Amino acid sequence: MDTIAAEPLGKLLTVGEVAERSGLAVSALHFYETKGLISSIRSRGNQRRYGRDVLRRLGIIKVAQRVGIPLSEIQAAFTSLPQGRTPTVADWQTLSARWKDDLDARIRRLSLLRDRLTGCIGCGCLSIESCPLRNPCDRLGKEGPGARLLETEN
Numbered sequence: 001m002d003t004i005a006a007e008p009l010g011k012l013l014t015v016g017e018v019a020e021r022s023g024l025a026v027s028a029l030h031f032y033e034t035k036g037l038i039s040s041i042r043s044r045g046n047q048r049r050y051g052r053d054v055l056r057r058l059g060i061i062k063v064a065q066r067v068g069i070p071l072s073e074i075q076a077a078f079t080s081l082p083q084g085r086t087p088t089v090a091d092w093q094t095l096s097a098r099w100k101d102d103l104d105a106r107i108r109r110l111s112l113l114r115d116r117l118t119g120c121i122g123c124g125c126l127s128i129e130s131c132p133l134r135n136p137c138d139r140l141g142k143e144g145p146g147a148r149l150l151e152t153e154n
Helices: 007-009 017-021 026-035 053-066 071-079 088-121 136-143
Strands: 049-052
Touching: 017 026, 017 049, 017 053, 026 053, 053 071, 053 088, 071 088
Parallel strands: none
Antiparallel strands: none
């Protein structure tokens, strides 16, 4: 973190101001900073100060997390954005395009799970091992532990 002179402090936000404006806890801001998702500079009194662009970055983080994008993928996407300026609409289009295919695949998997879960519960089967429709003779048990049907079928 760089140290700044006292003059530009009025143009920067304190950690408390960023927390209030973003709706995030101060600890979350510190965590995001340690992960390289946001950055701050230090005042002469060693206090964090943030540029206003951090609010847009935090908005992107919150939206991405809400749809299930892991922080590691958010951080990788942010490496393509320049620090020190507010991400633009074009930046958001680039980031969201990176995540669209993954989200579509998740939606397909969840829809499949929802549809099969309802059908399985409705069949009256009390034993997954002997279900004649989904797992006759426990054939999936021979492949190892864990769910198998959703991983291999489209």
